[in-house]
Amino acid sequence: MPVAPKSIQDVDPQSFASDSAVREQLQKLLTHPLFANSKRYPALLAYVVEQTLLGNAGELKERSIGIEVFGRTPSYDANSDPVVRITAGEVRKRLSLYYFDSSHLGELVIELPLGSYVPTFRPPEPIAEPAPETLEMAVVTEGPDEIQPIAPSFQPDSPSKPSQFRWTIMVGLLILGCVVGTIVGLRIHPAPAPPEPVSNIEHFWEPFLSSANPTTFCLGEPAKNIDMDAINSFEAPVNSPVEPQKLYVRLHLSGNLALADVITLTRTAAALEARHKAFRVVPASEATFAQLREGPIVLIGAFDNIWTLRVTQKLRFGFESKDGVALIVDRKSQTQTTWATAWDLPYQKLSRDYAIVARIHDSTTGQPVIIAAGISEEGTEAAGEILYNPVYLESLLAKAPANWEKMNMEAVIETQVIEGHSGPPNVLAVETW
Secondary structure (H helix, E strand, O other): OOOOOOOOOOOOHHHOOOHHHHHHHHHHHHHOHHHHOOOHHHHHHHHHHHHHHOOOHHHOOHHHHHHHOOOOOOOOOOOOOOHHHHHHHHHHHHHHHHHHOHHHOOOOEEEOOOOOOOOEEEOOOOOOOOOOOOOOOOOEEEOOOOEEEOOOOOOOOOOOHHHHHHHHHHHHHHHHHHHHHHHHHHHOOOOOOOOOOOOHHHHHHHHHHOOOOOEEEEEOOOOEOOOHHHOOOOOOOOOOEOOHHHOOOHHHOOOOOOHHHHHHHHHHHHHHHHOOOOEEEEEOOOOOHHHHOOOOEEEEOOOOOHHHHHHHOOOOEEEEEEOOEEEEEEOOOOOOOOOEEEOOOOHHHOOEEEEEEEEEEEOOOOEEEEEEEEOOHHHHHHHHHHHHOHHHHHHHHOOOOOOHHHOOEEEEEEEEEEOOEEOOOEEEEEEEO
């Protein structure tokens, strides 16, 4: 039977890396904290890379991986047990985070393309060289008695008087040209080019961009069981995991972080990175009140993030869990909202989700806070789009006052969910103060 080719994107691996180089890079990935703190993710990544190097890429299917890596029986139902798909999605996310770090520039790139379990290998990204300084073709130094050319030029051993005369005329014309240019420059003042208008995205993030302190991204953890009685306590919560089958988000559990939360993190953090603003990422269970007082805060996730629940407890719109239903409440209305989802709703039947987007100055921490938090992951992802997509941000600002930049703002959004993916955010209500 013919051996399947290695997935090196039609490039001879020897042209940029040997199998040993790929295995060496794999070991770097497996020992990195993004993979080393888990059992499933390094197991899947190591298996698919090794099988690809052995020429078995054609056999890397969901069922075979479930059997060989996760010990499933040959007759297991991949639809009801999506461990391979979920783990592969987490591996893709963690590979993206690894190579997003500029300290890994110059390393061989291992990727797991969407829709495939066959990894690809790419040569290291070239490291940009600094632009060479412009070389001056002629330099003139001024001595006590004469102006002497320094740039390389042809000079006869014993220049004739006509040559010296021509040189004197050229220098004189050059000086005259400089004087005339200076006079004209003093009389004519061309209007400077108008500055680029500041986008609403930059206005929205201005408290974060202007802060001298790093921004803290605080992420929720679906695998943590939040004690709702701890909302009024400002200690970092430490809880034991609960049984995944009792959680609505069981199909999206990926270690301790939700995929949608990490997507929101990477896209919003990229905006700060592009503007050379420092930031750090901490899970909600480890974030301390002292840390959150050190600089601007971005809270991602709702029921899996105790700090989101605490901050929104003081706002008009907030999160509550009653009688097996998770909902967003309107504390200024006596009527219960319809912005709700039952915890026991099968994931496949989720068709609509709700979320809160906010930009406020929090009086408790004394810091600017941005919130992107959905009842489920899909709501969080849709809320995050408002933070970095100018089109969706404009839909929010259209319902805000003209001077919104100087105000606190909180909004409720809705998104349709199709096959586990969120649609565009639809703004339902806005509060400014």
